[in-house]
Amino acid sequence: MEENTKLLREKLAELADLRASSAVLEWDQLVNMPEGAAVDRGEQIATIEKIQHIKSTSDELGQLLDDLTECTKGLDPDSDDTRLVRVAKRNFDKQAKVPTEYVTEIARESTVAQSVWEKAKDASNFAMFQPNLERLVELRRQYADFFKPWDHVYDPLLDDFEPGMKTSEVQEIFNTIRPKQVELIKAISEKEKVDRSFLYLDFPEKKQWEFGEEVITKFGYDWKHGRQDKSAHPFTTSFGINDVRITTRVKESYLPTAMFGTFHECGHALYEMGIAQNLNRSPLADGASMAVHESQSRMWENLIGRSKQFWKHFYPRLQELFSSQLGNVSLEKFYRGINAVEPSFIRVEADEATYNLHIMLRLELEIALMEGSMAVKDAPDAWNQKCKEYLGIIPSDDAEGILQDVHWSFGGFGYFPTYALGNLVSAQLWEKMSEEIKDIEEKIETAKFDAILAWLRESVHVHGAKYEPQELVQKVTGSKITPEPYIKYLNSKFGEIYGL
Numbered sequence: 186m187e188e189n190t191k192l193l194r195e196k197l198a199e200l201a202d203l204r205a206s207s208a209v210l211e212w213d214q215l216v217n218m219p220e221g222a223a224v225d226r227g228e229q230i231a232t233i234e235k236i237q238h239i240k241s242t243s244d245e246l247g248q249l250l251d252d253l254t255e256c257t258k259g260l261d262p263d264s265d266d267t268r269l270v271r272v273a274k275r276n277f278d279k280q281a282k283v284p285t286e287y288v289t290e291i292a293r294e295s296t297v298a299q300s301v302w303e304k305a306k307d308a309s310n311f312a313m314f315q316p317n318l319e320r321l322v323e324l325r326r327q328y329a330d331f332f333k334p335w336d337h338v339y340d341p342l343l344d345d346f347e348p349g350m351k352t353s354e355v356q357e358i359f360n361t362i363r364p365k366q367v368e369l370i371k372a373i374s375e376k377e378k379v380d381r382s383f384l385y386l387d388f389p390e391k392k393q394w395e396f397g398e399e400v401i402t403k404f405g406y407d408w409k410h411g412r413q414d415k416s417a418h419p420f421t422t423s424f425g426i427n428d429v430r431i432t433t434r435v436k437e438s439y440l441p442t443a444m445f446g447t448f449h450e451c452g453h454a455l456y457e458m459g460i461a462q463n464l465n466r467s468p469l470a471d472g473a474s475m476a477v478h479e480s481q482s483r484m485w486e487n488l489i490g491r492s493k494q495f496w497k498h499f500y501p502r503l504q505e506l507f508s509s510q511l512g513n514v515s516l517e518k519f520y521r522g523i524n525a526v527e528p529s530f531i532r533v534e535a536d537e538a539t540y541n542l543h544i545m546l547r548l549e550l551e552i553a554l555m556e557g558s559m560a561v562k563d564a565p566d567a568w569n570q571k572c573k574e575y576l577g578i579i580p581s582d583d584a585e586g587i588l589q590d591v592h593w594s595f596g597g598f599g600y601f602p603t604y605a606l607g608n609l610v611s612a613q614l615w616e617k618m619s620e621e622i623k624d625i626e627e628k629i630e631t632a633k634f635d636a637i638l639a640w641l642r643e644s645v646h647v648h649g650a651k652y653e654p655q656e657l658v659q660k661v662t663g664s665k666i667t668p669e670p671y672i673k674y675l676n677s678k679f680g681e682i683y684g685l
Contacts, residue, residue: 227296302594342599397447421453452482459646474654479607
């Protein structure tokens, strides 16, 4: 078994290197690449994806995994070797159902589509992107068909981001939290609006960038193994756990965009940087799922970054950088302003109380597209109708409506639900961590984040993808993903802010 395990690790390391190579090309595309290079870049990524898929579905690898699956049956089920074989076997079985031709086609189409999406968003013109989206929807439906029989066409797509989760489970969770969040929003709407006008002044980009980097350095972001750049849509990418990069975007006319975007992406990066070194260059060197990943980014962005304790420490520095804009704005007014609840068009700038409604909107549209009950050409109108239904507002153009997110352009159907699930997991983890770190508020107030990061490293990060998401959440908190802690958190926080 020892010899076979060594051989498996070598093969999986080679596949990890190919994935990293593809990720470098994708990062460059979104950060540096000239727009005219999209077609060539699509071919380059498609070639790497083709080689990777052939190697990852070879008969030799399949036989090796079958042999090792038998050998590990009597071993510790939580050992690295046992978990590595289990995860690798799961990945192999999924990828073996997908033809290599499909893998190259989706890589080619999505690379070009991302470039077209950027132009369409800049022009606020959905028609420019519609043909690309139609092709991607067709390809993702085709992908789902590879996994028949399923309970729902959306299940295989969701499973790519949230292993083991079913569409029906997500819908049940959303159906539980939707009325409670709507009730909270209604109660808030009856209160006096919070002033946030001071967030819409002129905030020079250089100073915003400087502040963001100062904060995430305090969080624990390791600049020797990462960097931050600008992109049309913020993202985090990993070329291995020793090279984890983030991007953000800056609005000089609205302070929270870059600030909370940087905190959010740093949360993702801290997760990747905290995975155990011995898992590097293996399928375990990844997050347990996107919901667990989002729990980390949303925790640093919101539970920490939007807390009053956090700003007791950092607000004087922000006022120093923007004295003319914030010099006469009190800490209390600033805190209330950045936490104001008000339906808005842009998901990544939404307040915590309305954020999940953005996700529910997208989930319904994705399911309709996959089921074929809605045509792509009708998606902008459906988006606007859902926006009015859920948030009471209608986007003025495609850029603040259907074109605002990058996910569909890379074929990421199934991704959006993980954002809302991540909110729930973040609150569950926070409850547990607060029990074990008694002076957690004092640590935040003095910008001493070491204990928080250490707890997350030991409880979540170090395991990488060894455990499925529900299994990991159960292991850490004592229960599977549940909405109660998040609803409790929202009611407590906004009850205090709005005097409910």
